[in-house]
Amino acid sequence: MTETKENTVILKKTKTKAKALSAEFVKDNLIWSIAGFAMELGASSLSAAPSSSALAAGLSGGKCFSVLFGGIFGALLHGLPDGLINLSGMAIVLAARLIPDMRNSKLRAALRALAAALACFFPRSAEVTEPSQLIFTIIAAIAAGIFAACVSLISESVSIRGFDISEPRDCAKAAVITALGFMALGVLDYPFLNVGRLALGFLLLAVTARRGLAYCAVFGLSSMAGLCAASANIGRGAAAVCFAVVVSCFLTKYGKLTRAAGFVFFCCSGALVGGIDEGNWSLVIEAAAAGLLFVVLPVEKVRSSEKEFSDSTVAMMLRERLCFAADAIAGIGTGLTAAADTLDRKYGATLEQAAERAADRACKTCPNSMTCWGEKYELFRGEFERLMKRVRSGEEINGSSLSAECAEDCKNGDVVARSVMAEYKRYLSAAADEQRIKELRRIYTDQLEGVHDILRDMGCMGRGSLNKSAERRVEKLLRECGMEGAKAFVSTDKQGRMSLEAYGDSEPRVDRSYLGELLIGVLGRELELPQISAGGPADKSSPKKRWRLTAQERCTLSAEIGAFQLSRGKNRVCGDCYDSFTDAQGALYIVLSDGMGSGSRARIDSAMACSVISRLLKGGFTLSAALETVNTVLMVKSTDESFATLDICKIDLNSGECAVYKAGAATTYIKSADKLLRASLSSPPAGMGGKLTVPAQKFTVSPGDKIIMTTDGAVLDEEWLSRELSADTPAKELSEKIARAARAAENGREDDISVIAVTVGR
Numbered sequence: 001m002t003e004t005k006e007n008t009v010i011l012k013k014t015k016t017k018a019k020a021l022s023a024e025f026v027k028d029n030l031i032w033s034i035a036g037f038a039m040e041l042g043a044s045s046l047s048a049a050p051s052s053s054a055l056a057a058g059l060s061g062g063k064c065f066s067v068l069f070g071g072i073f074g075a076l077l078h079g080l081p082d083g084l085i086n087l088s089g090m091a092i093v094l095a096a097r098l099i100p101d102m103r104n105s106k107l108r109a110a111l112r113a114l115a116a117a118l119a120c121f122f123p124r125s126a127e128v129t130e131p132s133q134l135i136f137t138i139i140a141a142i143a144a145g146i147f148a149a150c151v152s153l154i155s156e157s158v159s160i161r162g163f164d165i166s167e168p169r170d171c172a173k174a175a176v177i178t179a180l181g182f183m184a185l186g187v188l189d190y191p192f193l194n195v196g197r198l199a200l201g202f203l204l205l206a207v208t209a210r211r212g213l214a215y216c217a218v219f220g221l222s223s224m225a226g227l228c229a230a231s232a233n234i235g236r237g238a239a240a241v242c243f244a245v246v247v248s249c250f251l252t253k254y255g256k257l258t259r260a261a262g263f264v265f266f267c268c269s270g271a272l273v274g275g276i277d278e279g280n281w282s283l284v285i286e287a288a289a290a291g292l293l294f295v296v297l298p299v300e301k302v303r304s305s306e307k308e309f310s311d312s313t314v315a316m317m318l319r320e321r322l323c324f325a326a327d328a329i330a331g332i333g334t335g336l337t338a339a340a341d342t343l344d345r346k347y348g349a350t351l352e353q354a355a356e357r358a359a360d361r362a363c364k365t366c367p368n369s370m371t372c373w374g375e376k377y378e379l380f381r382g383e384f385e386r387l388m389k390r391v392r393s394g395e396e397i398n399g400s401s402l403s404a405e406c407a408e409d410c411k412n413g414d415v416v417a418r419s420v421m422a423e424y425k426r427y428l429s430a431a432a433d434e435q436r437i438k439e440l441r442r443i444y445t446d447q448l449e450g451v452h453d454i455l456r457d458m459g460c461m462g463r464g465s466l467n468k469s470a471e472r473r474v475e476k477l478l479r480e481c482g483m484e485g486a487k488a489f490v491s492t493d494k495q496g497r498m499s500l501e502a503y504g505d506s507e508p509r510v511d512r513s514y515l516g517e518l519l520i521g522v523l524g525r526e527l528e529l530p531q532i533s534a535g536g537p538a539d540k541s542s543p544k545k546r547w548r549l550t551a552q553e554r555c556t557l558s559a560e561i562g563a564f565q566l567s568r569g570k571n572r573v574c575g576d577c578y579d580s581f582t583d584a585q586g587a588l589y590i591v592l593s594d595g596m597g598s599g600s601r602a603r604i605d606s607a608m609a610c611s612v613i614s615r616l617l618k619g620g621f622t623l624s625a626a627l628e629t630v631n632t633v634l635m636v637k638s639t640d641e642s643f644a645t646l647d648i649c650k651i652d653l654n655s656g657e658c659a660v661y662k663a664g665a666a667t668t669y670i671k672s673a674d675k676l677l678r679a680s681l682s683s684p685p686a687g688m689g690g691k692l693t694v695p696a697q698k699f700t701v702s703p704g705d706k707i708i709m710t711t712d713g714a715v716l717d718e719e720w721l722s723r724e725l726s727a728d729t730p731a732k733e734l735s736e737k738i739a740r741a742a743r744a745a746e747n748g749r750e751d752d753i754s755v756i757a758v759t760v761g762r
Contacts, residue, residue, distance in 0.1 A: 016067035032063050032072035036573040038088060038195065039184045040074025049184035050116070053089040054144040057096065057116035058109075058151025058506070064097070085127075089119035109152040112352070117141040118149035134676055147180045155446060169278045169496075182223040186230025193286045196227050197237050203262060203288030204245040209294075216245065237283045240270035244287065248521040260291030273289075337445055351392065354427040355384040355420070361411060362419035372409055380406060384420065391424045443495060449625070473522045478502055481518070482509030485546065489624070490523065497586070497654075498525045502549040519551060526554040528582060533618055555586045555653030557703065557760045562731030564739045566753040575602025576711050576754035577610040581618060584652050592647040592756055594711040596685075602644075602752065609634060609686055623648070623661070624694075631692035643685040647709055648760070651701065651754070657762075658707070663692060669708040669718075670699055671725035707758040708733075714742035714753045731757040 013171040031655065036052035043051030052071025056064045075086040096115035121141035139199045150173040186196035197238055200223050208216045220242045228235030244267035251262040267287040286505050359380070363369040372380045383406045397420060399413030407413060477487035483504035491499050508515055516529050530551040565574045578592045593610040595602030609630050616626035626647070634643055647665035650659045660668050664685030670677040679697040686692055702708070706725045710716070716738065724737065735757040742753050 001700065003707035028663045029062060032066035036067035036070030037074045040071040041077065041188055043086065043184050048146040049187060050144040050180050051086050054116040054147045055091045055151060057112045057119065058148035059155060070126060083742040088123035092119040105156050111146035112152045112316045117145035120144040127651065128307040136618060143180060146176060147244060150176045170217055174218060178219050178222040179226035182226030183229045186227040186234050192284050193233055196230065196698060197234060197241055198286040198289050200238055201241045201287055202293045205290065205294040205321060208245060208249055213249065237652045240267055240283065242269045246302050256295050260295045264288055275397040286575045330462040332717040341755060351388055352385060354423045356390040358423040359384045362416045366412055368409060368411060391420055440677050441668045468521055474500060474502060477510060477518055477522050478504060481515060498523060500551040504547050505544050507547050527551045528554050531581060552586050557586050557656060558651040559651060560731040560759040562735040562757045562762060564736040564755050566739050566743055568750045568752045573600050573603050575752040577606040578756055579610050579614045582615065583617065588651040588653055590649040590709060590756060591756060592754060594645040596643055605644040609646060627692055627694050631686045634686050645685045649707060649709060656701050657694045658701045661694045661696050663694050666710050666712040671706045672701065676722045701760045703760055703762045711752060711754045714755060715745050716742055731759045
């Protein structure tokens with residue numbers, strides 16, 4: 001019985017879903033048929049506006065046939081010969097459908113543009129009798145081709161990632177389609193109304209209600225340009241409509257009816273102010289009809305585009321919280337530094353205070369203390385300070401070290417000397433403790449500063465735009481590839497470059513290169529090879545690791561990296577370590593570290609330095625914070641001396657800017673054109689103590705340039721190196737060749753040798 005009820009419920013849900021899908025199918029096809037009908041009515045042999053055949057050529061699947069279906073009715077209403085001409089154009093478009101679609105979207109758009117141009121040119125050319133008519137026909141064919149190409153490109157991009165108003169290419173294509181489409185609608189000028197202006201009013205009211213003034217500007221300006229091309233008088237009325245839509249936005253909070261009434265009022269006012277006398281009653285009727293449609297039709301229930309911006313309440317609150325947390329962290333560091341400076345100035349131990357304590361200790365039980373520190377206060381005060389300075393300079397003092405004048409009154413010279421020596425030792429111990437506290441305080445405040453930078457950067461990340469539709473497609477793909485619980489974030493920066501960041505409970509079970517191809521197909525952008533890394537669990541109650549996947553749009557430049565290492569003597573382990581990766585902003589990092597000494601001991605230090613800085617940079621830390629953390633880690637790693645050099649090359653693969661950072665590292669060579677440049681500015685190695693300040697040398701690289709990074713074990717002949725870098729040698733082969741040449745030039749001095757070669761390409 002229970003099973004029968006469940007089957008009944010499932011059957012009802014299936015029927016309901018089928019009805020909804022069929023209703024949506026009918027609605028979509030009806031809209032496209034109306035669009036084809038309207039465009040066909042506005043197109044004629046006397047108009048350069050594209051017809052329904054151009055719209056059908058740019059679309060694919062059922063949409064194309066729906067447009068043609070509506071276009072046939074529009075062509076029949078034209079009569080002869082215009083109707084026959086337009087029907088011939090539709091036949092050419094149908095014939096072009098027999099050609100298989102190309103995989104390349106740009107090539108497919110070009111073929112569809114050609115089909116639309118031919119469909120416009122050949123039927124009209126039969127009636128050409130004058131050169132001016134031929135020129136007009138060619139212009140109309142070009143306009144039809146451009147219209148079809150834009151429709152093809154934007155329909156494909158919308159189906160993949162949604163319409164993005166911040167994307168200049170999307171805006172340009174939408175503007176061209178809107179302008180040419182409204183050129184056809186503007187021709188439909190009847191005694192009581194103009195279809196183009198009526199459609200313009202309703203469209204802009206609906207767009208501003210759903211998307212705001214930014215979308216209104218894109219569609220309003222382009223549609224008004226199309227109406228002006230159809231007729232100058234119609235264009236003046238269109239300007240009044242646009243003005244009324246913008247001003248009526250201030251009435252949005254009072255409801256749709258109030259806004260529609262305000263739109264009609266402002267439209268009439270704009271017509272009067274603009275001196276539009278001809279057809280002003282038509283403008284009133286059009287405004288009233290557009291306002292009525294806006295009130296009656298459920299615009300707010302129309303399925304919205306899945307492309308949304310990240311400025312939602314939750315995103316804004318999270319961003320502000322991160323920024324406030326960053327300021328709080330910075331305030332802690334600033335307050336700690338200020339308090340410590342004040343206390344150091346007020347209560348810090350000085351040599352003069354140590355001398356006073358020595359005097360109290362030596363003279364407080366002496367019977368002559370009242371005489372010495374009463375009548376001869378300045379003399380004995382200066383004597384203790386003099387003795388303290390002698391001890392500080394490294395001299396040994398005893399009872400005979402007192403001056404002759406003081407020795408006459410002082411009966412405890414040996415006690416004075418011992419007191420001065422003891423207090424100086426306490427002074428040194430306190431100074432050492434103070435220095436250690438200052439170093440710990442510096443490390444702590446530097447870490448706070450690094451956390452502040454990270455939180456501030458994370459707070460600024462939310463200011464890009466997010467693509468919800470693309471995120472859902474990526475999440476579905478990653479789950480199909482084995483990444484459990486995948487959550488994706490797809491953002492676009494101000495330059496229009498797309499970045500992907502995804503998190504899940506398991507690693508994708510497919511190869512990275514294959515996964516990259518799948519992501520390119522889903523997002524419709526050329527992406528770099530995705531980077532996958534593991535992290536800790538999302539919370540303490542979960543034992544699972546979290547996996548992170550990042551990818552960004554393919555950069556302008558590329559880099560081929562080759563590395564080769566040679567161990568010292570008979571050591572099996574090289575004391576050098578290296579790593580390379582690309583961050584979410586398209587910056588390539590190459591990290592090379594050389595540990596103190598050689599063999600396993602040096603390998604531990606270099607591997608730790610290399611892995612720590614790589615993990616921090618991949619995790620979003622700034623370079624300065626990552627360097628300071630590595631310095632601290634090496635300092636506290638063990639009681640014995642432990643340090644490692646750091647050689648970091650950062651290449652922005654979009655702009656070509658190259659920055660080289662060195663902490664005790666060897667020279668880096670950059671071969672640009674015919675010049676051999678050197679980056680040799682350096683600071684002490686990491687782990688030596690004190691604040692690690694790593695200077696940067698900046699260069700600009702371009703395709704064909706080469707970069708050579710080495711450890712200090714490699715001694716190179718620069719003339720020979722310049723000739724080798726001029727040859728077209730693969731990066732891996734080049735690094736091995738340079739390393740073996742350096743080993744041959746050692747002359748008995750052996751050390752670990754590591755060479756990294758980077759070739760910049762497109």
